[in-house]
Amino acid sequence: RKEVEQDPGPFNVPEGATVAFNCTYSNSASQSFFWYRQDCRKEPKLLMSVYSSGNEDGRFTAQLNRASQYISLLIRDSKLSDSATYLCAESYSGGGADGLTFGKGTHLIIQP
Amino acid sequence: DTAVSQTPKYLVTQMGNDKSIKCEQNLGHDTMYWYKQDSKKFLKIMFSYNNKELIINETVPNRFSPKSPDKAHLNLHINSLELGDSAVYFCASSQDRFGANYGYTFGSGTRLTVV
Numbered sequence: 114r115k116e117v118e119q120d121p122g123p124f125n126v127p128e129g130a131t132v133a134f135n136c137t138y139s140n141s142a143s144q145s146f147f148w149y150r151q152d153c154r155k156e157p158k159l160l161m162s163v164y165s166s167g168n169e170d171g172r173f174t175a176q177l178n179r180a181s182q183y184i185s186l187l188i189r190d191s192k193l194s195d196s197a198t199y200l201c202a203e204s205y206s207g208g209g210a211d212g213l214t215f216g217k218g219t220h221l222i223i224q225p
Numbered sequence: 226d227t228a229v230s231q232t233p234k235y236l237v238t239q240m241g242n243d244k245s246i247k248c249e250q251n252l253g254h255d256t257m258y259w260y261k262q263d264s265k266k267f268l269k270i271m272f273s274y275n276n277k278e279l280i281i282n283e284t285v286p287n288r289f290s291p292k293s294p295d296k297a298h299l300n301l302h303i304n305s306l307e308l309g310d311s312a313v314y315f316c317a318s319s320q321d322r323f324g325a326n327y328g329y330t331f332g333s334g335t336r337l338t339v340v
């Protein structure tokens with residue numbers, strides 16, 4: 114099973130700032146990519162899927178760079194409630210039953 | 226109504242015991258999974274079932290045995306528990322075996338502590 118790498122952080126960011134983190138994947142055959150958010154002692158929750166053309170959902174923008182094999186997440190106008198661990202995930206076959214491979218997560222702390 | 230529910234939420238048990246964790250989803254999904262998140266927060270897949278059929282069986286000790294009586298349920302039985310089995314176990318489901326396109330829905334986790 115291939116690797117997914119993330120900077121574990123923590124990223125300490127003042128409220129209102131823009132923060133971005135990347136996630137690299139090693140399998141060029143990977144087809145589906147996601148960002149999940151995990152709060153302390155809670156389950157991961159899907160934040161957004163990552164499409165080849167890039168996609169935006171409110172303050173969140175996800176990008177995929179297949180040539181360099183990384184995905185990114187940009188958070189604009191960060192809020193205290195954005196503090197969490199952000200997990201990237203990829204599916205190397207595009208098939209759900211083959212399972213998602215997760216990175217170890219990037220810990221984000223938004224400071225007042 | 227909880228979409229993916231796991232029981233128990235907490236499980237403290239002694240080494241050598243046998244225990245089970247149950248998972249049920251009411252989303253009508255075809256595919257279910259077990260993931261293990263260790264103390265370093267690394268989330269790793271253990272098993273995957275599609276319509277009651279075992280699809281993925283990662284390198285997991287054979288003390289761990291999943292069972293899917295129907296597509297809405299996936300249980301995990303662990304024999305001869307060891308200290309290293311202490312972790313949070315998450316059940317998840319996806320719409321179908323290509324449901325990665327829509328992401329997974331996770332249960333709230335079972336925190337297993339082996340003493």
